[in-house]
Amino acid sequence: MNGESLIVFFITSLVLVGGAIVFSNYIAPKSFNKQKIEPYECGIPTTGISWLQFNVGYYLFAILFLIFDVETVFLFPWAVVMKQVGLVGMIEILIFFVILVFGLAYAWKKHALVWE
């Protein structure tokens, strides 16, 4: 019983959330009020649409994350077999690191890491 039992966890969590929501829907009181279904904005009526533009900085960090996360994924296989591949693997990964650190330094230099 191994990987396949993950399906149990999927179903269990679905049952937990779904069951509780259905049960709550059944027992909870319901009343309609025009004000109640307004999105919360400190009590005053909302103005304009809520799906507005947000800071482009979030995208920048998302892209940086993508680069470094892929890097982490590349590093995991090396970390597992590090003792076997020894010095050769170490030198290769050093080259990989230098390229990445260069990338980070470039982003740093370009003020991509500064929140504005």
Add this chain to the structure above:
Amino acid sequence: MPFDIYDFSSFTGWIDASLRAAMSPFWTIFTEFVLLGVAFLAFYAVVGLLLVYAERRVCAFMQCRVGPNRVGPWGLFQTVADLIKLLFKELIHIKKADKILFNLAPFIVIIASFFALAAIPFAKGLHAVDLNIGLFYVMAVSSVGVVGILLAGWSSNSKYSLIGAMRSGAQIISYELSVGLSLLVIVVLAGTLQLSEIVELQRDGWFLFKGHLPAVIAFIIFLIASTAEINRGPFDLAEAESELTAGFHTEYSGIKFAFFFLAEYMNMFIVASIAATVFLGGWMPLHIGSWDGFNHIMDYIPPFVWYAGKTAVIIYIIMLFKWTFPRLRIDQLLTLEWKYLLPINLFNILLMAFLVLMGWHF
């Protein structure tokens, strides 16, 4: 019934064998799956409620208050009462909210935390799945939760929710790097990703002590980064009450809000478990080199007590963080990650690799 608190594999094996003797293979698997599901559901609920209670008591302790002490002995049933109250609250659907995504978001955060819980070894022979890429798997599935958070914020049709979700997303993905890289330091030392094997390798000493300085640095970075990854104070600016009301779950009410709350606490439990497993030896008792007498006495304490104790200590530390430090600003938060933790982490991995290659570890 061979029940041994030091090794659960005989107990689970006994359940399997007796079920196989009683019914056909299909129904055996089916019954085992149902048992597994029920056990984890109960475990999830109990741990979640206990953690909420513990948080309130720790908070009260830090602020010289008493905390919940009316419902049940020492107020233990306070969170149960709160849960029942939340069940009876109306589920409000906000005007113009994206209904499908709005309802889907709680499912995703709960599924992510459930999946991560599956791979954690609680005691010898007591784990649901023991994948050979266990550590990687936990990292992967626990980061699915951020999708739920982004969906929740975006679909709510509220400005506070959107800003909260965006901040939350930027924070979680940034700090996920540090979590991954600090765990990588230990993977370099251990040479395996299988969690049971990682625990087994710590028989003669925990990795925190075996790995010299890099392991200690990695442990500290892991604590900081995981606190940020689970959106807890001092990194809880995604739900900074004073400016964003409640962040991404502002518009959720009743039991749906409770699920976000529960998932947050379960994520805290999961990162504490991972820290305990990877750095502090999981269910392995404290063993010091060749002190045979000492090691023998430590072996008498059951493994799950060790596991629970280590996890509880780390959870307590994470709770103290929240009630000790003031909240960071978002620029400070991202600076801390990208300009300090990430370069230190990259250097730390190379240092550890160097130490392992030279054989300078215990």
